[in-house]
Amino acid sequence: MSFEAKIHEAQTKILRELLFLPAANFATLQKASGLESDHIKFHIKRLVELGYVQKVDGGYCLSIKGKEYANKLDTDAGVIERQPKVAVMLVIERERNGEKQYLLQQRLKHPYYGFWGAPTGKVRWAESIVDAASRELTEETGLRGEFVHRGVYHECVRHAQTGEIIEDKIFHLMFCKVFSGKLAVQFEGGRNAWRTLDEMRDEPKKYKSFLREITACINGCGELTEIIYEYGNAEF
Incomplete structure (x- = not known):
């Protein structure tokens, strides 16, 4: 049985940004989140720990687990859609x-x-x-x-x-x-x-x-x- 961790609003914004990009650098993710450098570093690190994001040359991208999770996002509201x-x-x-x-x-x-x-x-x-x-x-x-x-x-x-x-x-x-x-x-x-x-x-x-x-x-x-x-x- 698997469980999905609840994530912060800033982390949801990062996932949403990566949903539409093959990969993104730190500056792009910071701009999407609207946070200061230290704060965005914390949230990216957390997403890596959860297995939703992985580091690649030149930045970050969604992992397989992250793609499946981010695909549930309501991209307009920025929240995970409730499903039956x-x-x-x-x-x-x-x-x-x-x-x-x-x-x-x-x-x-x-x-x-x-x-x-x-x-x-x-x-x-x-x-x-x-x-x-x-x-x-x-x-x-x-x-x-x-x-x-x-x-x-x-x-x-x-x-x-x-x-x-x-x-x-x-x-x-x-x-x-x-x-x-x-x-x-x-x-x-x-x-x-x-x-x-x-x-x-x-x-x-x-x-x-x-x-x-x-x-x-x-x-x-x-x-x-x-x-x-x-x-x-x-x-x-």
Whole structure:
């Protein structure tokens, strides 16, 4: 797992300048930052230590790591652009006594404390979507399964009181009905249970997107769905 260090505004200006140049000398970077000599030396040194900038003949240039980081810059605002989280949503199906049941989770941590929905999890860096689904299933339920990709669901959450977008997620809908292992009912932050869609229609505390998402995955729509939901203080 990798983490990106937070950088100073002056360092962001240096990266932005180098984004448009093969290399730049000290004077060019100082002019771009608007800082005095001693201050700019400190910030260049810090960027070198972080691995974002490397010294070359005649000046400095972006490293491979620096190019990837600087490419996320909003070049007008001079800040790193916020991007949606990419995650998998797992729809696990079984049949009991002629009735289809789905492995669902009650979330027992914030936000959305007490809400029911399908298991989800973030996709890790350089991880395939199928591998992410398999890993999340095992980590949260103890089961192993075979997954099929059924569509993409882009969901934003707007705060009802402020109107601010507080979540932006892209879910890959992953369907599974071939699985094995012993189900772990409890896990840190939640519990697992088999439930029917009829039960979930009557469940008062479920994600507002739940029925739409799970139906899209079961039917294998293969399409992109985008929607905004609102949650208030008592829900989030």
